[in-house]
Amino acid sequence: ANADYIPALAKVDSNLFGIVVITTDGKIYSAGDVTSEVSIQSISKVFTMARVMEDSGTEVITENMGVDATGQVFNSIVAIEQYQGQEMNPMVNPGAIATTSMVKGGNEKAIWKNIIDTYDDFAGRKLTVMEDIYTSEAATNQRNQALAMLMYAYGRIEKAPLEATDIYTRQCSVGVNAKDLATMAATLANGGKNPVTGKTVVSHEIIPEILAVMATAGLYDDSGQWLYKTGLPAKSGVGGGILAVSPGKFGIAAISPPLDAAGNSIRAQRAIADIANALGGNPYDPAPK
Ligand code: GLU
Numbered sequence: 460a461n462a463d464y465i466p467a468l469a470k471v472d473s474n475l476f477g478i479v480v481i482t483t484d485g486k487i488y489s490a491g492d493v494t495s496e497v498s499i500q501s502i503s504k505v506f507t508m509a510r511v512m513e514d515s516g517t518e519v520i521t522e523n524m525g526v527d528a529t530g531q532v533f534n535s536i537v538a539i540e541q542y543q544g545q546e547m548n549p550m551v552n553p554g555a556i557a558t559t560s561m562v563k564g565g566n567e568k569a570i571w572k573n574i575i576d577t578y579d580d581f582a583g584r585k586l587t588v589m590e591d592i593y594t595s596e597a598a599t600n601q602r603n604q605a606l607a608m609l610m611y612a613y614g615r616i617e618k619a620p621l622e623a624t625d626i627y628t629r630q631c632s633v634g635v636n637a638k639d640l641a642t643m644a645a646t647l648a649n650g651g652k653n654p655v656t657g658k659t660v661v662s663h664e665i666i667p668e669i670l671a672v673m674a675t676a677g678l679y680d681d682s683g684q685w686l687y688k689t690g691l692p693a694k695s696g697v698g699g700g701i702l703a704v705s706p707g708k709f710g711i712a713a714i715s716p717p718l719d720a721a722g723n724s725i726r727a728q729r730a731i732a733d734i735a736n737a738l739g740g741n742p743y744d745p746a747p748k
Contacts, residue, residue, distance in 0.1 A: 461716045462697040467595035471497060471699070471716045477637035478713040478730050480738070481645035485654040489638060496634035497714055498592040500696030501533070503578070503630040504555040505673060506643065510577045511561045512665045519561060520668075523615055524554035528676050528683075533722070534602055536609065544613035550676040550694065553606045553615075559630065560607075560616045560623035567622055574630055580660040581643040583653050586633050592698075593632035600628055635700065637714045644702040644710025647692075670704060678728075681721040689732050690741035701727040705740035 463469035477491040512520060520526065526548045529538040534552040549558040564570035578586050607620035607627075616623060635643075646653045647670065650663035673692035678685040678701075685693060693703035699716030701724050711734060715726035735741070 460718065461699070462718055462722070465592070465596045465599060465697070467592045468498070468698060468716070473716050475699070476713070476715045476726055478711070478734065479637045479641035480709050480711045480734065481641045481654065482709045483645060483649040483654050483707060487638070487641075487655070491637070492714075493637040495714075496589065496636050497698040497700055497716065498589050498631060498696070499578075499633045499635045499640075499700065500631045500698040501550070501555070502635075502640065502643075502694045502696040502700055502702060503633060504550050504558070505647075505669065505677075505694045506578050506581055507555070507562060507574055507630060508549040508558050508672065509581075509661050509665065509669055510573060511558050512668060513661045514563050515561060517665055517668045520549060520558070520672075523561070524548060524557050526672050526675060533679050534606060536606065539606065539609045539613070544610050544615035548672055548676045550672060552603055553610050556603060556607045556620075556623050556627045557610050557615045559627040560618070560620070562626075567626060570626055571629065574626070575633070577660070578630075578633060578643075580653065580658055581646050582635065582639040583642050583656040583658075584639065586635060586639065588629055588632045589634040590632075593629055596628050596632060597625065600624065603627065631696075637700070637712050640700050640702040640712030640714070641710050644704050644712055646710070647704045648706055648708060648710045650707075666706075670706060673704070678723050679721045681719075681723060685723075685728070689735055690743040691731075691735055693731070695723045695727070697722055699724045699727065701731055703731050703735060705735060705738070706742055708740055709738065711735055711740070
């Protein structure tokens, strides 16, 4: 079923289904509904992390929240308590909100501009916030506020934890279609250069670390199962999108709102796994010489 802990997500058309593959030389292959938008949700975490790594270096992530799987759900309070806000990663909510709090900018507006400009460059077009999703999530995100306050208490968020939560909620509400997500994935697959627009979005030096975090924790508690099946660094969101990266080859994304128990889109997982494997996308599958 669609996610419903954010009330507006329950109302999204469950039949929406689109798939796009974009190669690192910019060829686009698509099927289904590739223009309808869903909220990006957790997939945004990858691109905010990319912004922070690009501006402040990859070590700020390892030194702050870390890059390990928590073994707990994505919005776990226990995971923070266990290691005082460390030994987790930027793909789970406490690590993601802490990452958002590290984006440079003198005020909320400047921080937001840094974030949305980054997403726009990855997607190759201007993206906008789905205000109904933002309003719905902002009214019901007390748990994320609690996570942020706890990270603040442990010194993992240095200032304004509730402002960081609000910006995080806004970044999760950005509307994307399947082609946007595939372009974002293809930019990662192409070493940080958008293969459709030709723009260098982030430097290629940080791509291995970004992909490693995605591989470790991109599909919630099923990240290991996903890696086992596909070998692909990927990220899912409760809006129903998943993107995956075949390094040097292609980015692939699918959108379909109904989720499994782990919170990953059922159709998107199946479509991406089948297509990526058929295309020889698994980086752990070398041909013998
Ligand atoms: N905005 C959602 C939350 O923080 C994102 C969750 C997700 O996609 O995993 O609960």
